[in-house]
Amino acid sequence: MFEYFRPTLQAPSLDLISVEQLVRDGIRGLIIDLDNTMTPWNDVNVGPKVAEWFIRVKDAGIQACVVSNNKKRQRVAVVAERVGIPFVFRATKPRRKAFKAGMDLLGTGQKDTAVIGDQLFTDILGGNRLGLYTILVTPINDHEFIGTRLMRRVEKLLVWMMKHFTSVKPFSPKIQ
Numbered sequence: 774m775f776e777y778f779r780p781t782l783q784a785p786s787l788d789l790i791s792v793e794q795l796v797r798d799g800i801r802g803l804i805i806d807l808d809n810t811m812t813p814w815n816d817v818n819v820g821p822k823v824a825e826w827f828i829r830v831k832d833a834g835i836q837a838c839v840v841s842n843n844k845k846r847q848r849v850a851v852v853a854e855r856v857g858i859p860f861v862f863r864a865t866k867p868r869r870k871a872f873k874a875g876m877d878l879l880g881t882g883q884k885d886t887a888v889i890g891d892q893l894f895t896d897i898l899g900g901n902r903l904g905l906y907t908i909l910v911t912p913i914n915d916h917e918f919i920g921t922r923l924m925r926r927v928e929k930l931l932v933w934m935m936k937h938f939t940s941v942k943p944f945s946p947k948i949q
């Protein structure tokens with residue numbers, strides 16, 4: 774089970790994920806988390822580096838969509854529109870149907886879709902259960918939903934257990 778919590782790749786932030794590497798690894802579609810991955814929690818501002826990264830993704834012929842568990846349609850829509858990509862809100866990650874909804878939007882499948890997010894228990898676990906390529910990013914800031922803050926503690930415990938009791942390395946090497 775611990776394998777499910779190990780991302781394929783890890784990056785300090787969304788804009789530092791190498792688009793060239795995604796292309797090399799055959800990725801054609803990206804399912805991207807919103808809160809603390811694209812923008813700070815409850816903030817609709819997309820930083821200039823993130824906006825520029827989306828242009829590079831598009832230029833590389835990679836499709837992207839937002840798949841967020843956030844229940845506020847308007848908030849998810851505003852951010853997705855700023856970078857010109859479709860979205861799913863109230864997505865119920867880590868459930869499989871959340872990721873399938875994303876792949877339906879992208880027109881991609883298990884072999885060429887990557888999931889990008891900041892949480893092990895929603896983004897990485899859900900993507901790995903479907904056999905997708907998964908990329909863990911460091912959360913943009915630590916201001917977040919109380920439920921998420923509690924899950925961070927569980928994440929820390931999980932990583933500690935992986936380090937001490939299993940042969941599964943909790944993280945893949947960081948890019949940069």
Ligand SMILES: [Mg+2]
Nearest residue numbers: 806808809891
């Ligand atoms: Mg998030």
